[in-house]
Amino acid sequence: MRVAVLGAGVVGSATAYMLARDGHEVSVIDRCDRPGMETSFANGGLMTPSDSSPWNSPGTVRRIGKMLFDSHSTLKINPSAVPSIVGWGLKFLANSTTARHKANMVANIRIASLSLETLRSIRKATTLNYDQTTRGTMRAFPRGGRMARFVQMCREMEEWGVKFEVLNQEQILEKEPCLKDVIDRYIGAVFFPDDESGDAHKFTSEMARLATELGARFLMNTSVLEIVKQSSSRISHVRTSNGDVRADAYVLSLGSYSPILTRTLGIHLPIVPVKGYSVTLPLNGWNGGPTRPVMDDGFHAMMVPMGDRLRMGGKAEFARFNTEVDPKEGRRVLNDILKILPAMASHVDVESASSWSGLRPMTPGGPPIVGPTPYNNLFLNTGHGPLGWTMSCGSAKIAADFITHGRILSNRVDPRNYAL
Ligand SMILES: Cc1cc2nc3c(=O)[nH]c(=O)nc-3n(C[C@H](O)[C@H](O)[C@H](O)COP(=O)(O)OP(=O)(O)OC[C@H]3O[C@@H](n4cnc5c(N)ncnc54)[C@H](O)[C@@H]3O)c2cc1C
Structure with a gap:
């Protein structure tokens, strides 16, 4: 055909x-x-069935309300985008009930797991190189954060095949020694052994x-x-x-x-563009960073090793089809990562980082x-x-x-x- x-x-x-x-x-x-x-x-590079929980979990209205008034927030709604997202936004909120959220999460897990299985079989049958890591991902939680709630959600996802392990500080450092300078920031982490990453x-x-x-x-x-x-x-x-x-x-x-x-x-x-930013930093041989993707749940920041580069990102912005890169956003992402990985500043030229933005095609x-x-x-x-x-x-x-x-x-x- x-x-x-x-x-x-x-x-x-x-x-x-x-x-x-x-x-x-x-x-x-x-x-x-x-x-x-x-x-x-230049997306985040995460291949993560573990990330299948849709953004509109129960309690979304309250959280969005708070985030919009927080200047350091990772969510922004540009006033010019409001008319184009009202109908979509109502559907987004309608999907934030416990039952709808769970059904959508399970649908995401299923397609993401099928995807990983399919990817692995393609990898076996062909030669594929995309700076991949297959060492799992880790999400670290600062004290006073939402780790207990997150672990509860992981238990629900486990029913659908998403494996996870809860790590204490010592176990975090066994996996990622690069976090030693900031380990006291974390109460613990969740490790997802099946997740992967690479350059999309x-x-x-x-x-x-x-x-x-x-x-x-x-x-x-x-x-x-x-x-x-x-x-x-x-x-x-x-x-x-x-x-x-x-x-x-x-x-x-x-x-x-x-x-x-x-x-x-x-x-x-029912698809709207949701803008996001990433920053990519050439490491020029420095290997003091993470060996697998690490997310800091407090800063909503992620760092993903990609060959000899580190990809970082965050942020969701409703700005219609605007893909302009605001240098302030790139800098903000980089500053958050430097708080987690302070040693990087003295080994790598952080000024050589390049910022990018793209539009996630979001359904409600x-x-x-x-x-x-x-x-x-x-x-x-x-x-x-x-x-x-x-x-x-x-x-x-x-x-x-x-x-x-x-x-x-x-x-x-x-x-x-x-x-x-
Ligand atoms: C900051 C950020 C971080 C992200 N991180 C991750 C992550 O870590 N893991 C993950 O799984 N996903 C991530 N995503 C989401 C992921 O990148 C997107 O879901 C995915 O790239 C969408 O792919 P697509 O092929 O549907 O769209 P696109 O990659 O946008 O492809 C659509 C194509 O259509 C073409 N096109 C559009 N209109 C026309 C036209 N009229 N005529 C001809 N061609 C046209 C475009 O040129 C484009 O090549 C992230 C997204 C962003 C923005």
Whole structure:
């Protein structure tokens, strides 16, 4: 079958690979010059089924209220974005009940676990290098923080296969001696042995390379202008800046821009862009940092080793499609990390750090939207929010299964959880 994948981010590129592996004739269309140049470019690098709890846990309203008035907060709402997020925001709050939050968390865990399993099998069958670490992740909690509540949530996630260990100060240092200067800050940590990490951009390029080796074509520097329908149940073609592209089936993976292209088809995707920042610091051979991703729950800061670089990040900002990098935000992220890793300042040129921002394509519940649409040859694979890389291989497999077999082959996931 001829399949056109719209978007060459991590989701579209992984989907292209899965479809090519299934024997389809695949074309991928993207407006950038290379795959993975937008939100999949410099994200946090975490491949973490353990992070499956959606952002709207019970008590969200109270917490958001507090965060908006805290100048050091990691959440910001730009007034210009308010009109565009009101409807979405109400759905976000409706999903913050205990029952909805748990259902969404389980749906996230299932697709993320399928993703990790799929990634590991791709790794076995191919050569993949994306500066990965496979040593788990650690979340450290300052005194007076929410560790007890977090451990309770881990127990709930454990029922669905997420393994964890609670660490005391001594055990934290056994795993990450670099925290010795600040160990008294922490009351303990939670370690997730199955989590992984790596460079999502390199991974996306690798997926595109593997797909190309299987015959997929990447049509870069090509904007999708319109998805043209033939009837109320069928897409006829895609109009692009380089002419029309016709296929037997189409997969939409345009990240935060997905809703713009489906509107004219009468499909209203509940996805809004949520801006986030990352900072990447070349380490130039210094190996005094963490050996696996470490999150500081107090600063809402993370540091992720990536080859000879350290990736750091945080922050959620509703600012519509604005991806301008505010240097103050990059500096704030770096300052928080220097509080956790003070030794870094005397070994590494922190001024050489580069800041980046990207737009998480967020659904109000948390799980992405993957599967068929009212158009029998249009499929969705979008809305992966803060976990797009973590879920990419799993949701690519689901999307490819729908096209190749008409149903999901894995019994790990329930398609209803990701339906439009
Ligand atoms: C700061 C930050 C940190 C993050 N950290 C993590 C993390 O640690 N782990 C994790 O799993 N996830 C993380 N995420 C989320 C993750 O990066 C995203 O969910 C993921 O990159 C989304 O991938 P995508 O392919 O759907 O979108 P994108 O990567 O944005 O890809 C969409 C593609 O569509 C193309 N496109 C859009 N419109 C058009 C058009 N009209 N015509 C042609 N092409 C078009 C774009 O060029 C782009 O290449 C983070 C996100 C941010 C912002």
